[in-house]
Amino acid sequence: MNTFQYRRGELCCEQVPVQQLAEKFGTPLYVYSRNHIVGQFTALDQALQSVEHTVCYAVKANSNLAILSALAKAGAGFDIVSAGELYRVIHAGGDPTKCVFSGVGKTREEIEYALKLGIYIFNVESEAELRQLSAVGQRLRRRAPIALRVNPHVDPDTHHHIATGKKESKFGISIERALAVYQEASRLPGIEIRGVQMHIGSQITRVTPFVQATRKLLKLMAQVRALAPATLQSFDIGGGLGICYKDQTPPTAQQFAAKVLPLVKNTGLRLLIEPGRFIVGNGGSLITRVVYIKKTPVKTFVITDAAMNDLIRPVLYDSYHEILPVRQSRSRKRKVDVVGPVCESGDFFAKDRPLPEVNAGDLLSVMSAGAYGMGMASNYNSRPRPAEVLVNGRRATCVRRRETLADLVRGEDRG
Numbered sequence: 001m002n003t004f005q006y007r008r009g010e011l012c013c014e015q016v017p018v019q020q021l022a023e024k025f026g027t028p029l030y031v032y033s034r035n036h037i038v039g040q041f042t043a044l045d046q047a048l049q050s051v052e053h054t055v056c057y058a059v060k061a062n063s064n065l066a067i068l069s070a071l072a073k074a075g076a077g078f079d080i081v082s083a084g085e086l087y088r089v090i091h092a093g094g095d096p097t098k099c100v101f102s103g104v105g106k107t108r109e110e111i112e113y114a115l116k117l118g119i120y121i122f123n124v125e126s127e128a129e130l131r132q133l134s135a136v137g138q139r140l141r142r143r144a145p146i147a148l149r150v151n152p153h154v155d156p157d158t159h160h161h162i163a164t165g166k167k168e169s170k171f172g173i174s175i176e177r178a179l180a181v182y183q184e185a186s187r188l189p190g191i192e193i194r195g196v197q198m199h200i201g202s203q204i205t206r207v208t209p210f211v212q213a214t215r216k217l218l219k220l221m222a223q224v225r226a227l228a229p230a231t232l233q234s235f236d237i238g239g240g241l242g243i244c245y246k247d248q249t250p251p252t253a254q255q256f257a258a259k260v261l262p263l264v265k266n267t268g269l270r271l272l273i274e275p276g277r278f279i280v281g282n283g284g285s286l287i288t289r290v291v292y293i294k295k296t297p298v299k300t301f302v303i304t305d306a307a308m309n310d311l312i313r314p315v316l317y318d319s320y321h322e323i324l325p326v327r328q329s330r331s332r333k334r335k336v337d338v339v340g341p342v343c344e345s346g347d348f349f350a351k352d353r354p355l356p357e358v359n360a361g362d363l364l365s366v367m368s369a370g371a372y373g374m375g376m377a378s379n380y381n382s383r384p385r386p387a388e389v390l391v392n393g394r395r396a397t398c399v400r401r402r403e404t405l406a407d408l409v410r411g412e413d414r415g
């Protein structure tokens, strides 16, 4: 996590002191490091270089146009889950022919939009969706390129809200049924079989579940190839590569590649991978100013100007985010709760967290907030969403302005 570092006692993002950013752009503020984000992409891209591959960044992790544009320039493809995400990718200069479309509920309109733009593949999650794809394909006089998202029933050993490869999950087509569905696909007039896909969960900190799941799919890949000899092109291993929030030791890109590539090489297929968090997670933090300190007989609350509407991960996933004072402090640490102003007990960033002395007006940095931070932000409590800043070396660019009060009522009518 050396993208954010203290220099002479000041927390910096790359070469820029975070305090300067807070003063210029206000708080709460999302700050991202361009070099971290592109660096993570490049590390993975290079680790996979011995096979044909495309790294398709999962847009949902952070869909800011500047981040999409930086990744598009670096050569990334994209994993999208809605027409909105595809629109963003195109707007950012991304290549639709490197896009994979995931999700259990793609509507007919979304399918049409993506098919017309010529995306690489639809990852199909049900037979109903497959038939819909074929119908749209026929109507547009083309074949919809597909992979089935196969559920290999592997436990990714992660938080239950983000585990997707188990039997009871709503995602994918069970591995036992997959061949039959591929057989149906091969008979549908509006379908072209291109790949096999899986995605077993998120924040996975070991390679083993990926290896186990891939092994389980190898036989299926051979069977599908026999069905659709001319067209099977790719195996998509999904996203889910974990990062370090506190004390996790996830595999590096190299370690991941060392275990997974030997399996993939034997198939001769192009490898697709859909990382989100791995690319942006540690490349962003949420900067917030302390509004008040409130002491009760049992607790000290540090009340910040950021809230659960800006970063919902702690209450939703029990997630840990390191919290650093923007000005380094050597004072003795005391346990505090860091909370926001929203009217819910779930509005917290940390509970019983040892922090050095903090006063009203101080700036704090909530770390590892680059993934699923701003993307999941809302206007709950009628709070305008934060601005976002992208740092590149010594330069900082506001890549999304702070919402205004007028933005809050845009599109509404007094009736």
Ligand code: LLP
Pocket (backbone or CB within 6 Å): 058, 061, 079, 102, 103, 162, 199, 201, 202, 203, 238, 239, 240, 241, 274, 275, 276, 277, 278, 313, 317, 371, 372
């Ligand atoms: N591909 C598919 C089909 C997905 O559903 C996801 C994430 C990804 C790729 C990217 O996964 P990643 O590499 O980022 O782990 N909001 C939660 C995470 C939800 C993940 C949903 N799917 C969080 O904040 O932890």
